[in-house]
Amino acid sequence: MRYFNLFSDILITKGASRILISDLQRNVSELHSLELHELIEELKTSAIEEVLGFYDNESKEIAQEYLDFLLEKEYGFITSGNWDHNFPPLSYDFHDYNIISDIFIELEDISVLNKIKNAIINLKIKHIVIYCSKDLSFDDFYEIDNHFKDSAIESIEIFSSFNTNVNEAFFQNLNLKTARIHSLVFYNCQKAPFEVKDIFRFTLNFSDQDLKISCCGKVDLKYFSTNLTKVLEAVNHNSCLHKKIGIDRNGNIKNCPAMPQSFGNIKETTLEEALHHPDFKKYWNLTKDQIEGCKDCEFRHVCTDCRAYTEQTHINKSGLDTSKPLKCGYSPYTNEWEEWSTNPLKQKAIKEYGMSFITELFRQTN
Amino acid sequence: MRYQIEEKYKLPLTFKFVDEYRAKKSNENTEETAYVKCEKYQTDFLMQVKPHKALVRML
Amino acid sequence: MILILSKNQETTTNEVIKWLLAMEKKFIRVHEDEFFEIKTKEKRVYIESKRNCFFIDEITSVWYRRGGLKFKRFKYDHPSVDIHMNEHQHWLEDYIIKTIESKKHINKQSTSHVNKLWILEQAKKADLDVPEYFLAEHTNDVILNKTITKPITGNITINGFRDYADSIMYTSVIEEKEPNDFFISFFQEKIEKDFEIRSFYLDGKIYSTAIISQNDEQTKIDFRKYNLEKPNRNVRYNLPKDVEEKTRQLMRSLDINCGSIDFIKSGDKYYFLEVNTVGQFLGVSTVCNYALEKEIADYL
Numbered sequence: 001m002r003y004f005n006l007f008s009d010i011l012i013t014k015g016a017s018r019i020l021i022s023d024l025q026r027n028v029s030e031l032h033s034l035e036l037h038e039l040i041e042e043l044k045t046s047a048i049e050e051v052l053g054f055y056d057n058e059s060k061e062i063a064q065e066y067l068d069f070l071l072e073k074e075y076g077f078i079t080s081g082n083w084d085h086n087f088p089p090l091s092y093d094f095h096d097y098n099i100i101s102d103i104f105i106e107l108e109d110i111s112v113l114n115k116i117k118n119a120i121i122n123l124k125i126k127h128i129v130i131y132c133s134k135d136l137s138f139d140d141f142y143e144i145d146n147h148f149k150d151s152a153i154e155s156i157e158i159f160s161s162f163n164t165n166v167n168e169a170f171f172q173n174l175n176l177k178t179a180r181i182h183s184l185v186f187y188n189c190q191k192a193p194f195e196v197k198d199i200f201r202f203t204l205n206f207s208d209q210d211l212k213i214s215c216c217g218k219v220d221l222k223y224f225s226t227n228l229t230k231v232l233e234a235v236n237h238n239s240c241l242h243k244k245i246g247i248d249r250n251g252n253i254k255n256c257p258a259m260p261q262s263f264g265n266i267k268e269t270t271l272e273e274a275l276h277h278p279d280f281k282k283y284w285n286l287t288k289d290q291i292e293g294c295k296d297c298e299f300r301h302v303c304t305d306c307r308a309y310t311e312q313t314h315i316n317k318s319g320l321d322t323s324k325p326l327k328c329g330y331s332p333y334t335n336e337w338e339e340w341s342t343n344p345l346k347q348k349a350i351k352e353y354g355m356s357f358i359t360e361l362f363r364q365t366n
Numbered sequence: 367m368r369y370q371i372e373e374k375y376k377l378p379l380t381f382k383f384v385d386e387y388r389a390k391k392s393n394e395n396t397e398e399t400a401y402v403k404c405e406k407y408q409t410d411f412l413m414q415v416k417p418h419k420a421l422v423r424m425l
Numbered sequence: 426m427i428l429i430l431s432k433n434q435e436t437t438t439n440e441v442i443k444w445l446l447a448m449e450k451k452f453i454r455v456h457e458d459e460f461f462e463i464k465t466k467e468k469r470v471y472i473e474s475k476r477n478c479f480f481i482d483e484i485t486s487v488w489y490r491r492g493g494l495k496f497k498r499f500k501y502d503h504p505s506v507d508i509h510m511n512e513h514q515h516w517l518e519d520y521i522i523k524t525i526e527s528k529k530h531i532n533k534q535s536t537s538h539v540n541k542l543w544i545l546e547q548a549k550k551a552d553l554d555v556p557e558y559f560l561a562e563h564t565n566d567v568i569l570n571k572t573i574t575k576p577i578t579g580n581i582t583i584n585g586f587r588d589y590a591d592s593i594m595y596t597s598v599i600e601e602k603e604p605n606d607f608f609i610s611f612f613q614e615k616i617e618k619d620f621e622i623r624s625f626y627l628d629g630k631i632y633s634t635a636i637i638s639q640n641d642e643q644t645k646i647d648f649r650k651y652n653l654e655k656p657n658r659n660v661r662y663n664l665p666k667d668v669e670e671k672t673r674q675l676m677r678s679l680d681i682n683c684g685s686i687d688f689i690k691s692g693d694k695y696y697f698l699e700v701n702t703v704g705q706f707l708g709v710s711t712v713c714n715y716a717l718e719k720e721i722a723d724y725l
Contacts, residue, residue, distance in 0.1 A: 009658065024712070088661050093714065097447040098447065102417065127417045154402075154416075180402060215424040216422050216423055218423040225418065225420070233419075304419050376608040378611075379574045379610040380610065381594070384583060385592060408442070411439075
């Protein structure tokens with residue numbers, strides 16, 4: 001008898017009507033049918049010959065095709081006599097050395113960085129995201145990067161309003177004089193000032209949208225990522241808020257600048273103190289398995305959650321909002337993507353967040 | 367690519383099987399590993415690793 | 426205080442340091458280009474370089490990763506004075522290294538550089554399966570297509586040869602007889618492999634990874650010949666208990682408490698290939714989620 005062994009780095013996430021097979025070594029995910037999932041499950045407890053024996057002739061052919069597919073993708077291998085028990089399962093533990101891994105700052109005034117710089121270093125933060133409602137100058141960008149010179153910060157991502165001083169030479173200079181900036185987005189830009197080629201250390205985007213903090217939380221295929229760290233975090237923790245800290249435009253320390261609850265203001269509270277607030281980490285372990293809609297979704301381990309904007313339909317026993325992210329237009333039941341902003345079921349929440357203009361905007365432009 | 371390395375004395379047979387390891391000077395545009403100085407880790411070569419997910423999703 | 430002997434550019438060291446900082450353990454990192462002077466203060470010995478200065482009795486544990494402690498030696502004008510002073514300095518340095526190595530450690534400067542040929546003999550003594558091997562200056566005794574050759578050196582790269590790109594010597598199968606003699610070379614029986622296993626050994630614990638490359642021509646003989654399009658599958662693996670025990674015995678006999686060990690699995694047999702004390706292990710460890718950088722930081 002022959003036995004099929006699924007490699008331990010293949011993660012199968014079952015949704016309501018499809019599965020997602022994530023290859024955690026090759027960092028790709030593929031959608032497949034529930035039928036394939038059943039076969040894989042049967043192959044875990046029965047020999048190949050036995051499993052094929054369950055089917056009639058026609059289905060047997062399909063099952064054989066599925067098996068060939070699994071082997072061709074190198075999702076598993078065949079042994080004879082028994083499964084190879086020397087291949088243990090992967091541990092899904094999430095290991096991370098830092099106290100906080102990323103900070104999202106809604107920045108009005110660069111001097112705020114002076115105030116929180118030491119905390120950023122103490123908390124072993126790795127990534128900084130800055131959203132600025134104004135247009136930043138070259139000196140501003142330089143100063144932001146220079147604040148973290150020789151530090152353990154690994155990446156800085158900045159969103160700035162566009163101004164016409166920004167041209168190719170601007171970025172060439174920035175490329176030379178900064179080290180940690182890895183992504184720049186200029187919004188309110190009707191036309192990109194030059195053709196962006198992949199020649200800088202950082203990625204560069206120009207958007208015609210008038211971006212606000214409230215634009216965050218979108219759920220889209222382009223934001224899905226398959227890699228071991230991402231998936232392990234999603235399996236164990238909230239995929240957006242775990243180890244995140246936010247500071248809003250008024251200096252309030254939050255889980256995310258777009259969320260309402262404040263744990264103090266940087267004027268009188270340190271980030272370390274805010275972190276000790278009993279509620280600060282309340283969302284950290286809320287996984288997608290506990291969120292409405294998401295818990296039935298095949299994308300739940302590659303998707304990133306949003307607790308700032310939700311459909312506001314469910315609160316769990318601990319008082320946590322477990323509603324589906326507002327800006328997700330995907331249904332795991334029909335497998336269809338629809339525009340979220342015009343969904344009639346979401347209108348109440350959209351109104352609550354004061355986002356009705358988004359719905360209007362979408363209707364006008366489509 | 368396999369190299370032909372010649373010397374004045376004999377060489378072990380392994381020299382017959384010398385292969386290119388890294389492309390000579392890879393295209394400047396391709397993503398080279400970026401390093402930064404980090405005092406806390408006492409190194410001039412902290413590898414800059416991008417976040418494992420999109421930290422904000424605004425676009 | 427933990428002493429880390431490493432290099433300035435060494436990612437594994439950085440990863441371990443991240444955990445040491447999280448555990449609030451203090452450390453000193455020594456780079457490859459540091460030269461120390463030995464000095465004393467109030468009967469205590471300390472060593473000093475441009476970057477570092479510390480008392481030897483402050484050090485509680487040591488991680489020898491790469492490089493090593495190097496000392497500034499003074500050269501004297503008169504030959505006989507120089508001979509004497511050379512010895513004087515030698516014993517002082519030796520004292521420092523011995524003192525440091527007697528502390529809790531992960532690997533030692535003095536035993537870390539391993540002789541591949543000697544290790545094969547020790548592996549046989551530990552009753553591990555070792556593919557037949559011999560040294561020769563000709564291919565007379567080589568069975569074509571069933572014999573491989575590989576470097577006996579730790580460093581298998583040749584960098585900066587004329588205008589060549591950096592190059593590397595992989596394990597290669599001998600397909601033809603050589604008409605001429607060559608410099609003494611290492612030959613070993615080629616084992617038809619099911620897959621390779623790389624085991625990370627730390628103080629008696631073994632973390633193994635199966636490196637499945639058999640489906641792929643490019644990586645069939647040497648898995649380090651990476652296929653970037655479709656990388657080898659690296660998954661957790663458990664060596665049979667008896668192979669693990671023999672491996673422990675081998676490592677103890679070599680006086681190495683940390684290293685990567687390569688095996689080939691062929692049918693029911695696990696063939697021992699080599700031990701590497703300074704190699705990169707984070708790649709395979711990460712995909713298996715072994716968190717070895719944390720294990721090392723824990724141990725120190």
